[in-house]
Amino acid sequence: DAGVIQSPRHEVTEMGQEVTLRCKPISGHNSLFWYRQTMMRGLELLIYFNNNVPIDDSGMPEDRFSAKMPNASFSTLKIQPSEPRDSAVYFCASSGQVPGELFFGEGSRLTVL
Amino acid sequence: AQSVTQLDSHVSVSEGTPVLLRCNYSSSYSPSLFWYVQHPNKGLQLLLKYTSAATLVKGINGFEAEFKKSETSFHLTKPSAHMSDAAEYFCVVSNTGFQKLVFGTGTRLLVSP
Numbered sequence: 001d002a003g004v005i006q007s008p009r010h011e012v013t014e015m016g017q018e019v020t021l022r023c024k025p026i027s028g029h030n031s032l033f034w035y036r037q038t039m040m041r042g043l044e045l046l047i048y049f050n051n052n053v054p055i056d057d058s059g060m061p062e063d064r065f066s067a068k069m070p071n072a073s074f075s076t077l078k079i080q081p082s083e084p085r086d087s088a089v090y091f092c093a094s095s096g097q098v099p100g101e102l103f104f105g106e107g108s109r110l111t112v113l
Numbered sequence: 114a115q116s117v118t119q120l121d122s123h124v125s126v127s128e129g130t131p132v133l134l135r136c137n138y139s140s141s142y143s144p145s146l147f148w149y150v151q152h153p154n155k156g157l158q159l160l161l162k163y164t165s166a167a168t169l170v171k172g173i174n175g176f177e178a179e180f181k182k183s184e185t186s187f188h189l190t191k192p193s194a195h196m197s198d199a200a201e202y203f204c205v206v207s208n209t210g211f212q213k214l215v216f217g218t219g220t221r222l223l224v225s226p
Contacts, residue, residue, distance in 0.1 A: 004156070043157075043203065043216040056213065091156055099164065100147055100207050100214065104156030 002026070004105035006092050012111045018080040021108045024073055025094030033102060034067055034077050035091040043091075049075065082112045115140040115206040117187075119217040127225050132176075132191040134220045136204030139185065146187045147205040147214070148178055157203065163187065174198070199224045 069075040093102040120135040161172025204217040
């Protein structure tokens, strides 16, 4: 079975541009998470969805960040406008029936110049 | 609030020698604890989890961890390191709903021949 699929794997953009990261969770999983990983701050939970509904977005840094999950098989994380401090690896993860077991994608490495 | 402290940012071992990665936790109630592993340029993968059953938990690839309430510790061990074990390891604590995982800062394991 395919795991969590993220795209793009790498994105280089200029400050002020809009960035959209995409995630396809594992089929049948009902929870989806967006994490950000940096050297300085480690792994941070940005937002998570349960049954396509955002449950907790307290980790979203500011209004420039938004996330959607229009259906059970797709989610997006959008940054508009992007800033250099947004440079990080963004991970999407999904989970099913086993509590605490998250399946991570391989990440989207974002560089904002 | 729950938190975990990984006591070593780097651990270096020789192939064939034991591995010990240390983690202390803080929680106001009986916690659920996990270890995740991240190989270079990959997403995180669940190694093992403790959810108030047996205090000695066995995971994949020969790793195990022991929950010690009196010491508030959940150290990860392996009797004999392999080169393929070189990766970053994260100790994780969750809330009761398992929806919010709080990640430690990570321990990078280096394995030399």
